[in-house]
Amino acid sequence: MSSTSEICKRLADVQERVRKACKRANRNPHEITLVAISKLKPVSDIRDALMCGQLHFGENRTTELNSKADDLEGQKLVWHYVGTMQTNKIKYLAGRAAWIHSAYKTKHLKEIDKRLKASGQTADVLLQVNISRESQKQGLEPSGVEQVLKSAQSLKNLRVSGLMGMATFADNPEEVRSEFRLLRNTLLEHRHLNSGSVQLRELSMGMTNDFEVAIEEGATMIRIGSAIFGERNGG
Numbered sequence: 538m539s540s541t542s543e544i545c546k547r548l549a550d551v552q553e554r555v556r557k558a559c560k561r562a563n564r565n566p567h568e569i570t571l572v573a574i575s576k577l578k579p580v581s582d583i584r585d586a587l588m589c590g591q592l593h594f595g596e597n598r599t600t601e602l603n604s605k606a607d608d609l610e611g612q613k614l615v616w617h618y619v620g621t622m623q624t625n626k627i628k629y630l631a632g633r634a635a636w637i638h639s640a641y642k643t644k645h646l647k648e649i650d651k652r653l654k655a656s657g658q659t660a661d662v663l664l665q666v667n668i669s670r671e672s673q674k675q676g677l678e679p680s681g682v683e684q685v686l687k688s689a690q691s692l693k694n695l696r697v698s699g700l701m702g703m704a705t706f707a708d709n710p711e712e713v714r715s716e717f718r719l720l721r722n723t724l725l726e727h728r729h730l731n732s733g734s735v736q737l738r739e740l741s742m743g744m745t746n747d748f749e750v751a752i753e754e755g756a757t758m759i760r761i762g763s764a765i766f767g768e769r770n771g772g
């Protein structure tokens with residue numbers, strides 16, 4: 538567990554690196570949402586990050602998201618779900634996560650829409666695209682994105698706001714630049730389908746190891762865990 542000032546210092550370091558990457562890419566740092574991935578870390582770490590102004594937090598387990606959200610009830614923060622999508626777990630997410638990063642089937646979107654309707658809430662959903670082409674990673678092939686988007690246009694309770702991708706783990710992040718570029722191109726190629734609930738604009742890509750390259754390639758949301766909260770044991 539880290540102390541408040543340790544987490545604040547790490548957050549400031551990440552923000553500085555975001556600023557520098559934006560400068561190189563001639564982008565405005567305000568275009569980038571920093572999502573602090575707090576999975577496997579205690580609620581006290583989230584409180585520390587909240588104290589130094591962090592607003593967006595992400596988890597990859599529905600149970601952990603729910604128990605932390607209960608503990609932090611009343612705090613001003615925005616929850617993101619970045620974990621594996623399972624249709625039978627969606628009922629634990631709708632109304633809890635303002636952002637769901639990892640849908641990749643029409644079935645997921647319909648279930649999210651149905652659950653949101655029941656709870657009278659909305660959410661922003663991103664489609665996960667398999668940019669690393671590793672078979673064990675989830676997500677749509679780029680060629681499958683169009684069909685899912687078309688089926689989402691008429692859904693009323695969610696917005697499909699963009700795409701999410703996880704790059705191959707590489708010691709040198711330059712090696713995965715082409716994967717981030719693939720995600721951005723996939724978004725650009727599908728923007729003509731923006732209609733109704735489909736409003737593509739966000740690119741969720743970049744983690745501790747590769748976020749600067751992701752920013753240079755157009756990321757608007759970066760998902761950072763260990764650079765803020767320190768190494769995790771497991772998970």
Ligand SMILES: *Cc1c(COP(=O)(O)O)cnc(C)c1O
Pocket residue numbers: 574576597619620703744745746760761762763764
């Ligand atoms: C854990 C996780 C992250 C953050 O990983 P770090 O390398 O610790 O920054 C980002 N995205 C997803 C989907 C994750 O599961």
